[in-house]
Amino acid sequence: MKHKGIVRYGIVGVGRMGSIHARNLAKGYVKGAMLAAVCDSDTTKLNKIQSHWPDIAVYEDYAKMFSEGGLDAVVVATPHYSHVQIVIAALQAGLHVLSEKPASVTVSEAQRAIDEARKHPELAYGIMYNQRTNRMYAYAKKLLEQNALGDIKRITLTVTDWYRSQFYYDMGGWRASWKGEGGGLLINQCVHQLDILQWLVGMPEGLTAWAETRNRKITVENDVVAVMDYKNGAKCVFTAIGHELKGSNLLEIAGDKGKITIGKFKMRYLRFAKSETEVNATTKRGYGFTTAKKKTLTYGIGNALNELHCWGQQVNILRDFTSHLRFGTPLLAPGEEGIKALSIINAIYLSAYTGNRRISFPVDPSEYDQLLISLKAKENR
Numbered sequence: 001m002k003h004k005g006i007v008r009y010g011i012v013g014v015g016r017m018g019s020i021h022a023r024n025l026a027k028g029y030v031k032g033a034m035l036a037a038v039c040d041s042d043t044t045k046l047n048k049i050q051s052h053w054p055d056i057a058v059y060e061d062y063a064k065m066f067s068e069g070g071l072d073a074v075v076v077a078t079p080h081y082s083h084v085q086i087v088i089a090a091l092q093a094g095l096h097v098l099s100e101k102p103a104s105v106t107v108s109e110a111q112r113a114i115d116e117a118r119k120h121p122e123l124a125y126g127i128m129y130n131q132r133t134n135r136m137y138a139y140a141k142k143l144l145e146q147n148a149l150g151d152i153k154r155i156t157l158t159v160t161d162w163y164r165s166q167f168y169y170d171m172g173g174w175r176a177s178w179k180g181e182g183g184g185l186l187i188n189q190c191v192h193q194l195d196i197l198q199w200l201v202g203m204p205e206g207l208t209a210w211a212e213t214r215n216r217k218i219t220v221e222n223d224v225v226a227v228m229d230y231k232n233g234a235k236c237v238f239t240a241i242g243h244e245l246k247g248s249n250l251l252e253i254a255g256d257k258g259k260i261t262i263g264k265f266k267m268r269y270l271r272f273a274k275s276e277t278e279v280n281a282t283t284k285r286g287y288g289f290t291t292a293k294k295k296t297l298t299y300g301i302g303n304a305l306n307e308l309h310c311w312g313q314q315v316n317i318l319r320d321f322t323s324h325l326r327f328g329t330p331l332l333a334p335g336e337e338g339i340k341a342l343s344i345i346n347a348i349y350l351s352a353y354t355g356n357r358r359i360s361f362p363v364d365p366s367e368y369d370q371l372l373i374s375l376k377a378k379e380n381r
């Protein structure tokens with residue numbers, strides 16, 4: 001159903017991220033949308049919003065905002081554990097809802113939000129997977145949909161640029177604990193890259209993982225390696241580290257017909273003149289060679305400036321969601337896809353903390369729920 005008129009948004013949680021969404025909406029950076037109300041259980045956050053925009057209605061209770069705020073849509077930007085209950089409440093109040101990532105902490109909870117959304121087909125449920133708006137990943141998606149790489153041989157995903165110091169962890173709050181956020185580097189930061197991975201190449205069949213806490217006094221992981229296996233036999237080696245200076249951000253997908261390499265700001269696509277299958281079938285030498293056409297793409301100065309101006313890639317998802325409500329354009333990041341990267345994360349924890357055994361998909365939700373209970377119980381906070 002297309003929404004007539006300006007979409008009136010409410011935001012639940014106006015801390016670090018929610019206040020950026022508030023600013024983007026209040027300053028008119030999202031065409032066809034306006035900020036009507038915000039809710040936060042911490043009144044100092046509400047006072048801050050009101051000092052900038054006195055006309056915005058403020059609430060301490062989201063149920064009250066949903067019933068009285070005259071809203072069309074809600075953005076949920078509270079800590080992860082509360083996402084699903086607020087998403088469900090918004091849907092039950094007849095409101096479109098855009099949830100911050102991760103969809104939840106456990107696949108069992110994330111499934112509850114999906115089930116509720118299916119009961120309200122007239123309402124949109126989206127997730128803030130803003131890295132899907134990065135044009136390098138979007139180009140890679142197009143290439144893979146066109147089967148430009150052919151059969152995939154291997155994937156490397158290295159994400160070691162989410163550096164977090166002990167000072168960051170000592171600031172406290174809900175972050176970096178099993179009780180407060182249900183994990184560390186994976187659930188908070190790498191959920192973005194794991195979503196991109198599955199968005200581009202689909203879900204693996206299984207994985208084996210190692211997760212450790214190194215060089216920091218925290219109870220959750222900041223050092224992870226996982227080997228994911230895919231139906232065609234290809235593997236992805238995923239490395240994530242939060243204590244490495246000058247870290248890397250690299251995604252490489254090598255196929256029979258070509259290869260994609262994406263760094264933080266630059267992408268290279270090689271289109272082979274001959275596929276490896278053809279080279280192997282025809283060469284009379286012991287080694288293989290082909291020429292290749294090279295295409296490069298940068299993150300783009302326009303994108304970087306847009307982000308500086310609008311405080312982040314996240315504004316692109318707000319625009320996409322609003323366009324979906326107004327014009328029926330397909331959602332770039334539908335809420336029900338939030339469970340996929342979360343499944344990979346739950347599987348990594350299951351493997352890493354139960355003897356590095358291979359976990360196959362779909363993850364057993366109750367098995368992960370049990371593991372999380374025991375991880376929380378061990379946590380001495």
Ligand SMILES: NC(=O)c1ccc[n+]([C@@H]2O[C@H](COP(=O)([O-])OP(=O)(O)OC[C@H]3O[C@@H](n4cnc5c(N)ncnc54)[C@H](O)[C@@H]3O)[C@@H](O)[C@H]2O)c1
Nearest residue numbers: 013014015016017018040041042077078079080100101128
């Ligand atoms: N998309 C991104 O790139 C991105 C970046 C940063 C954070 N996030 C996500 O945004 C969420 C919030 O992160 P943050 O860094 O803004 O945290 P934060 O702690 O700075 O803000 C959370 C706010 O929610 C409020 N809150 C908590 N429970 C509430 C409730 N029941 N009702 C109303 N308000 C409530 C808190 O008072 C706080 O002001 C997290 O899930 C995080 O993963 C996403």
